[in-house]
Amino acid sequence: MDVYAKNCPSRQVLDRIGDTWxxxxxxxxxxxxxxxxxxxxxxxDISPKMLTQTLRGLERDGLVTRTVHAVVPPRxxxxxxxxxxxxxxxxxxxxxxxxxxxxxxxxxxxxxxxRS
Amino acid sequence: MDVYAKNCPSRQVLDRIGDTWxxxxxxxxxxxxxxxxxxxxxxxDISPKMLTQTLRGLERDGLVTRTVHAVVPPRxxxxxxxxxxxxxxxxxxxxxxxxxxxxxxxxxxxxxxxRS
DNA sequence: CAGCATCCATTCGGATACTG
DNA sequence: CAGTATCCGAATGGATGCTG
Numbered sequence: 001m002d003v004y005a006k007n008c009p010s011r012q013v014l015d016r017i018g019d020t021w022x023x024x025x026x027x028x029x030x031x032x033x034x035x036x037x038x039x040x041x042x043x044x045d046i047s048p049k050m051l052t053q054t055l056r057g058l059e060r061d062g063l064v065t066r067t068v069h070a071v072v073p074p075r076x077x078x079x080x081x082x083x084x085x086x087x088x089x090x091x092x093x094x095x096x097x098x099x100x101x102x103x104x105x106x107x108x109x110x111x112x113x114x115r116s
Numbered sequence: 117m118d119v120y121a122k123n124c125p126s127r128q129v130l131d132r133i134g135d136t137w138x139x140x141x142x143x144x145x146x147x148x149x150x151x152x153x154x155x156x157x158x159x160x161d162i163s164p165k166m167l168t169q170t171l172r173g174l175e176r177d178g179l180v181t182r183t184v185h186a187v188v189p190p191r192x193x194x195x196x197x198x199x200x201x202x203x204x205x206x207x208x209x210x211x212x213x214x215x216x217x218x219x220x221x222x223x224x225x226x227x228x229x230x231r232s
Numbered sequence: 233c234a235g236c237a238t239c240c241a242t243t244c245g246g247a248t249a250c251t252g
Numbered sequence: 253c254a255g256t257a258t259c260c261g262a263a264t265g266g267a268t269g270c271t272g
Binding site for chain 2: 253256257
């Protein structure tokens with residue numbers, strides 16, 4: 001089990017975690033199912049193409065479920081699976097870290113750029 | 117503070133966390149400084165270009181320090197800053213999650229592919 | 233509403249060759 | 253040893269238009 005090896009499956013999992021759209025979608029699924037259009041509204045600048053593509057990937061990995069309601073107009077709900085929830089908690093920590101340390105990062109960048 | 121907004125700084129931080137090479141380098145810096153060549157050896161399939169480029173980015177963000185020793189042959193050490201350490205702990209959790217749930221993900225993928 | 237298909241600009245990153 | 257510079261193919265992902 002070696003994340004540093006390209007062909008190790010754990011790397012694939014890490015790559016998924018590392019995908020910005022996947023992370024944002026999983027975060028957006030906090031607190032219950034969301035519709036396709038709701039996700040699109042929440043993640044303002046995602047294109048339909050990437051939204052669909054990423055959702056399919058997450059579904060394939062067993063992180064979200066896709067439920068089609070046979071109504072007109074169509075309605076599709078996405079929700080976290082148990083596996084998705086367990087990852088979600090981790091991503092929440094990441095979001096918290098990101099929001100909590102922007103200032104540090106930005107001042108570090110400013111200092112670095114001033115130097116060079 | 118909204119990670120879903122493209123121009124929010126917190127998104128930039130999230131993007132950095134989402135960069136595979138950055139994650140692997142930060143993980144590889146566990147337990148003290150490492151030399152350039154050591155990093156290259158640990159992360160088997162990273163090119164010199166990406167290693168240097170990513171290290172520069174991490175340095176700029178205040179996550180790692182770069183120390184040049186004035187000796188022949190040259191020796192450069194990279195180490196985590198305090199900020200880097202705080203992020204590192206989070207990434208370790210991610211690595212643990214990844215290694216602990218590969219089986220779930222892989223069986224989910226197999227099931228999904230069998231269905232379609 | 234929730235997508236899929238196609239085209240295409242941009243970016244990413246590998247390979248290679250060279251340097252202080 | 254620790255990079256830098258350049259080239260270039262591959263992949264990413266946005267825009268657009270169409271469909272059940």
